[in-house]
Amino acid sequence: MSRVTRFPARAAGPADRLSDFVAHLRTHGFRLGPGETATALAALSAASAVDIATARLALRPVCVADAEQNARFDALFDAFWLNRDRARPGVAPRKAPERRGRAPLPERAMEGEADGASGAPTGADDGDGAAQDGGEGRLAASRRTIDTRSDLRAYADPEDLARAARIAERIAKAIRDRRTRRRRAARRGAGLDLRRMMRASLARGGEPAELIRRRRIDRPMRLVCLLDVSGSMDVYARAFLAFVRGLLGADEAARAWLFHTRLIDATPALRDRDRLRAADRLSLMAEGFGGGTRLGACLADFVARHAAKAVNRRTVVVILSDGCDADPAAGLAATLARLKRRAGRIVWLNPLKGWADYAPTAAAMAAALPHLDAFLPANTLESLAALEAEFARL
Amino acid sequence: MRWTGTWTALRDRLDAAGYVASDTLAMALHLALSLGRPLLLEGAAGVGKTELAKVLAGLLDTRLIRLQCYEGLDASAAIYEWNYQRQLLAIRAGEGADADAEERIFSEKYLLTRPLLEAIRQPEPPVLLIDEIDRADEAFEAYLLEVLSDFQITIPELGTVAATARPHVILTANGARDLSDALRRRCLYAYVDYPDRRTELAILARRGPALSSALAGQIVGFVQDLRREDLEKVPGVAEMLDFAAALAGLGVNDLTDDPATLHATMVTLLKTEADQAQVTREVVERLAGRAA
Structure with missing residues (x-):
């Protein structure tokens, strides 16, 4: 345990250092917020973690959210606290930000802002619009990847x-429309909604005169x-x-x-x-x-x-x-x-x-x-x- | 009962109660108990996720309330339902003088509590096991989030029921569907993997029939090797215990003794037709030879 990193001079104490660790995980695709940092601190004290092995055990359930992150946690933990593999940050992140999609890397986000002038008006459109500009976006994509390789036998033009x-x-x-029709059919045919019938029958002294159907969603x-x-x-x-x-x-x-x-x-x-x-x-x-x-x-x-x-x-x-x-x-x-x-x-x-x-x-x-x-x-x-x-x- | 010990004490208590937990799992459970957060256990089927909740309930000497999730699970099966037949009877019986009928039939007396409501109305904090949450629909998951953050349930006709005691919540999932990030964030997380050889030996000694240590070693070695084969349904710990019980019942003392019997006991480990076809007698013999 002699390889534990020393606190940097600017870190005020464990809380600071821990929030650095959470930030470190965040840059590697973990989705953690300030709430998790607080929980992590609470976890460390609840586990009375005084050595690194216990701290590792205590931080894992708080920081990890799925099996994939679980498998990566140890390497990231070592990299941060034990200075291991720090020179190769490419090992751990893999393609996580790519796969997630919802949380783009900071550089990517900035890139998007820079392009904002051209991309924003269509990007802010609703679903239909997205599909339309989707067509053209892909056009640009495929031009790069395919045009250079072989002739296009069919579908060459954007239209x-x-x-x-x-x-x-x-x-x-x-497929979706068919789903809607099915729901209507179910509303006609499925079982009775006893709860609503009971409510309605109160007005008639308990006589369930009106049959209310239960629809299946x-x-x-x-x-x-x-x-x-x-x-x-x-x-x-x-x-x-x-x-x-x-x-x-x-x-x-x-x-x-x-x-x-x-x-x-x-x-x-x-x-x-x-x-x-x-x-x-x-x-x-x-x-x-x-x-x-x-x-x-x-x-x-x-x-x-x-x-x-x-x-x-x-x-x-x-x-x-x-x-x-x-x-x-x-x-x-x-x-x-x-x-x-x-x-x-x-x-x-x-x-x-x-x-x-x-x-x-x-x-x-x-x-x-x-x-x-x-x-x-x-x-x-x-x-x-x-x-x-x-x-x-x- | 609240948990006040250390995580090592919890691990030892689990151990004494017959559940061999890894350090990671014991720590996750300890934190869930002491921080009062739900614990999400993920892992393949048959690694002991559900069992942990049962053992925990025994250990804390409290009730285990179980909500088994399935596709189409809705509020009336998970939270509460009115007892309609009884309400109907009450309305008919009280005919004439039913100025307050509505108030009467929508009272506690006509309420059927389902697991979630029951769990928050206990005098002592129970263990609430929400089993296979990934089988329930997204809509139910969203509702569950609300219950797990506030621990109160609103019944329109009756008002809001606040928790008398915060239950210890354990959720299990095995990847039938991806869970929402919101749910994952609300919970502490532990991934339960197949046990390593040493742990599995300990489990066999704790839960299985009395076996010679040589045979126990063979059984665990065999099952661990079998898990490395390309199977559709990898045998879990429960299957391993069944396998051990079958061998003990058949009086087998050494896996290499009787290949035919051993192959016949594969029914305890292999649960699909394709797997049974793939693990032929030759494969069984090879695995048994390696384990011996």
Whole structure:
């Protein structure tokens, strides 16, 4: 314990030092406020922490809020109190601020302010507006990532991209609209609301003359998109990004991941209302765009790490991929079977399926087929538009 | 009963009550008790999250009130409900002279308390276990936040019921849904992991059947290795205890003795068809050989 850092001269006492520690955690993506600092102090005294091991035990339950932070806490604790690994602050933060999205890094926030002149008027718009400017924001993003690599066979101009986004919005809304209708039906048919009836019957001396129905409030269907951005999908990537962004714009709870050889959470970037920042984030993710595919491994990674939180019985999982995979197909089938047990619906959109003589001969695609609720073509704007009807039926 | 000891004392008391807690967990529980904050326990199924609440209630010699969450849980199942049948009867019986009928039928007598209301009306602080909070909907979680911060419940017909004693609240979750940041902030947090080998041996000695130390070592080694296999449903501590009980019941003295019997006991550890298909007899033998 000889390596414990000395207090800096400016620190007035333990309280000061502790609030520095909380600030240290905050810069590493922990969401802690002044309230937590006070609790941390109270915890230290409640635990009568006089040595560092006890202090570590006492601070952990206060500072940590989920399993991921729990795993990172020790390294951050050591870095702050024991001067370990201080030279490499890149170890601990990983991509936490990126994933959270709601709490941008200070630099990013400043960047956003600087761009404010151009970004603010549209950014402050309501949901519909967001989806519109979403289309263009993604355009800037994809121009950086794809234009430089290969020719675009389809959807080259902004109007088409905007159209793809609008179609996606309609699809997302089709799911939501259906939800509304269902609620009305339930209001007609579900059980009696005894509480209200009792109230009403008082006026009639206890005669329940009026039957009041109880409505069931349905929770919204959620969307999860998994978009393949590997080399074989290159020519479609831009339009599909527009499409996915449209889906996200219409549904607050929707989430999206990109994958090629690994899986990347693209929700915050695709949702970002600041166009320049969104473009920036996507281009950061884009290293690896246009490379090989590890479809099975990426989906397995998704099921293992994110499915528990992102997917439930009321989730529609949309996979956009051509089904060309470098990994053996058996793994993919098992993964999809697991996902199927968790998800409400799995829909696979395959651009190749629109081709006249297409048959799902790719090993991965053939293995995946039995686990899908729908396998639909998506190679032209028309086929995307036709999806609306399909989705409404799901 | 309030907790006034130190965290090491709490760990030892838990230990004596048959719950082997890690230092992290004991400290988290100690802080939750002494700071009066709810404790959120997260971790895989079968690592003893619910059990901790039960043991704590026994240790503090107080009531355990349990609210099992599920999708669609609403106020009438979690907080209170009026006894409608009784109200109906009362209205009919009191016909004619029912000027104060409304007051009468919306009184304590016709109130059915559900776990949350019950917990704040106890004379002594009980342990309130809110089990699998991630199964309940977001809307319920928001309501729960309100109850956990004020410890009072408003019944429109009756008024506000303030807590007579602040319950010790323990929430458990295993990742069916992501919890809101607000709820996480309100609670102290402890992640309960699968126990390490030493801890699991201690648990087996405390909770399991009487076994030779060699067999106990084999069992724990076997289960710990099995957890490293790629399974859908990783066996928890409860499964390990079932496994040990099954082996004791079958009179097995060494895991490598009888592969057929050992494979048959996998029903206590593997709870899905895919897992059972994956862990074949050969795999079982390999694991048993390594554990021996």
